[in-house]
Amino acid sequence: MAVYKLKTPISEEEIRKLQVNDVIYISGTVVTARDQAHRRALEYFKEGKPLPVNLEGLAVYHCGPAVKREDDKWVIVSAGPTTSTRMEIFEDEFIEKFKVRVIIGKGGMGPKTTEAMKKYGAVYAAFTGGAGALAAKSIKRLISLEWEDLGIPEALWILEVEDFGPLVIAIDSHGNNIFESVMKQVEANKQKVYEKLGI
Amino acid sequence: MKKPLFKLDEQVYEGVHGELTESILNVKCIRLKPNNMLLTREEKSVITSEKIEDLAVKLLKLAVTELPPDVKNALKRAYEEETSEAGKTQLQAILENVEYAEKTRTPMCQDTGTIIFYIKAGVNAKGLDLFEEALRKATQRATREVPLRPNAVNPFTQKNSGDNTGRFIPFIHWKLVPGETIELTVFPKGGGSENVCTLGMLVPGEGVKGLKRFIVDAVVKAGSKPCPPNIIGVGVGGGADISMKLAKEALLRPLDQPNPDPEIAKLEKEIYEALNTIGIGPMGLGGKITVLGVNIEYAHRHPASYPAAVAFQCWAARRATARINPDGSVEFLTHKPI
Ligand code: SF4
Numbered sequence: 434m435a436v437y438k439l440k441t442p443i444s445e446e447e448i449r450k451l452q453v454n455d456v457i458y459i460s461g462t463v464v465t466a467r468d469q470a471h472r473r474a475l476e477y478f479k480e481g482k483p484l485p486v487n488l489e490g491l492a493v494y495h496c497g498p499a500v501k502r503e504d505d506k507w508v509i510v511s512a513g514p515t516t517s518t519r520m521e522i523f524e525d526e527f528i529e530k531f532k533v534r535v536i537i538g539k540g541g542m543g544p545k546t547t548e549a550m551k552k553y554g555a556v557y558a559a560f561t562g563g564a565g566a567l568a569a570k571s572i573k574r575l576i577s578l579e580w581e582d583l584g585i586p587e588a589l590w591i592l593e594v595e596d597f598g599p600l601v602i603a604i605d606s607h608g609n610n611i612f613e614s615v616m617k618q619v620e621a622n623k624q625k626v627y628e629k630l631g632i
Numbered sequence: 633m634k635k636p637l638f639k640l641d642e643q644v645y646e647g648v649h650g651e652l653t654e655s656i657l658n659v660k661c662i663r664l665k666p667n668n669m670l671l672t673r674e675e676k677s678v679i680t681s682e683k684i685e686d687l688a689v690k691l692l693k694l695a696v697t698e699l700p701p702d703v704k705n706a707l708k709r710a711y712e713e714e715t716s717e718a719g720k721t722q723l724q725a726i727l728e729n730v731e732y733a734e735k736t737r738t739p740m741c742q743d744t745g746t747i748i749f750y751i752k753a754g755v756n757a758k759g760l761d762l763f764e765e766a767l768r769k770a771t772q773r774a775t776r777e778v779p780l781r782p783n784a785v786n787p788f789t790q791k792n793s794g795d796n797t798g799r800f801i802p803f804i805h806w807k808l809v810p811g812e813t814i815e816l817t818v819f820p821k822g823g824g825s826e827n828v829c830t831l832g833m834l835v836p837g838e839g840v841k842g843l844k845r846f847i848v849d850a851v852v853k854a855g856s857k858p859c860p861p862n863i864i865g866v867g868v869g870g871g872a873d874i875s876m877k878l879a880k881e882a883l884l885r886p887l888d889q890p891n892p893d894p895e896i897a898k899l900e901k902e903i904y905e906a907l908n909t910i911g912i913g914p915m916g917l918g919g920k921i922t923v924l925g926v927n928i929e930y931a932h933r934h935p936a937s938y939p940a941a942v943a944f945q946c947w948a949a950r951r952a953t954a955r956i957n958p959d960g961s962v963e964f965l966t967h968k969p970i
Pocket residue numbers: 513562563564741742743744745821822823824825857858859946947948
């Protein structure tokens with residue numbers, strides 16, 4: 434397990450160095466995107482319309498933050514990850530079209546995303562589910578809020594972060610997927626657990 | 633000049649007009665000393681809507697920003713015992729997050745849950761009729777002030793009410809108990825762990841064996857989804873609704889309190905230890921600590937059925953309880969008051 438500090442924009446070369454179980458901390462620009470934002474971004478691409486932010490080399494975060502309004506500014510109170518599997522239907526195309534290098538979320542992603550990460554050079558980094566306060570702590574500034582019409586959780590929150598992490602590389606760009614291998618192992622362990630319990 | 637103002641229980645109360653108006657307005661809440669004297673201003677134990685609302689806002693804030701001591705300790709122990717590196721990073725991040733949330737009084741998780749209250753109401757307690765309305769107001773206020781994420785959506789129109797209230801929400805579980813005290817618990821329940829709760833009508837002939845398999849399968853199926861390490865609440869017997877209700881109530885029992893029945897306590901420990909060899913680990917990244925505890929509650933069952941429910945609680949096991957005494961004073965049972 435190695436620990437890396439990465440700054441956006443992140444190059445393909447830096448990504449290829451990372452292996453599953455490595456830990457990274459990201460500084461720079463992170464953009465939140467959930468189902469709706471993924472769908473709209475891909476529609477924009479099809480129509481040839483530019484996105485409000487160039488995602489190349491950046492990190493996309495599966496997150497719908499809890500926010501509050503102070504005077505006329507947004508304050509991000511808590512910003513933990515949401516379940517990533519919902520984005521599995523979009524993510525391979527998303528990585529291909531926008532060249533994002535890091536997808537941050539919780540719970541892992543499936544074979545299509547793993548394949549795209551191998552092909553185009555990206556990683557999936559797991560952030561601790563529920564650790565919303567810790568995430569908010571590393572957010573230095575809201576750069577801009579885009580697509581607000583999608584609603585607070587679904588909008589694009591473009592954030593400047595400092596040492597955002599720890600992020601565990603759960604899918605690397607070499608086809609390894611921790612969640613898949615863990616669940617395979619769990620299925621195997623299940624028999625032993627049955628035995629232990631006299632089932 | 634003092635003159636008779638009103639009569640209660642054959643006792644005539646005297647006073648100067650104006651002086652007692654407040655008491656008369658609150659006549660429902662006036663408590664009489666045994667010798668039928670009116671309580672003094674300080675002693676007047678009026679449980680008002682405002683008092684309940686303030687208390688509930690405090691409990692909500694405490695619950696979402698600070699874990700009860702038993703959960704904190706269990707997480708610390710989990711960090712010590714975890715053997716996988718990835719698992720350890722997760723537990724460390726959780727501990728840091730918990731500490732930071734408490735220090736800054738911000739919600740430890742952005743999903744501040746569906747707001748659920750449990751009330752153990754002494755049948756002789758005053759002011760019980762005020763709770764429903766006061767808890768609704770408290771939920772709305774806490775949503776603005778803490779803040780909480782608005783999590784109440786109409787299942788037919790998909791519209792979010794924006795303030796965490798709606799039909800039957802916040803939900804209140806009432807339990808009548810003897811006495812005059814009222815125990816109020818808030819239990820904000822996150823969606824991720826709720827989504828993997830499961831109910832089974834098992835085969836009675838298989839008995840406890842079937843129950844054990846049902847629990848293990850539920851945990852394996854849930855995998856990384858409920859943000860492990862989890863507390864597993866198990867409810868058995870009664871009927872479909874009763875077993876799930878018991879499973880949820882089991883989640884309210886502190887982790888350092890095994891079931892008072894030694895046989896059930898043994899079963900809890902056995903399942904807990906077995907589940908921590910299954911390998912899901914913190915956040916499903918692999919490791920030793922998949923569960924922080926297993927709490928079982930049961931009711932007797934119908935001969936033909938074996939209802940069993942497994943309720944999941946994520947590591948963000950948020951709950952806070954306070955007791956309202958008959959003299960109106962409040963004791964916080966899970967947290968230091970803020
Ligand atoms: S499961 Fe719990 S810790 Fe995870 S996101 Fe939901 S409420 Fe937060």
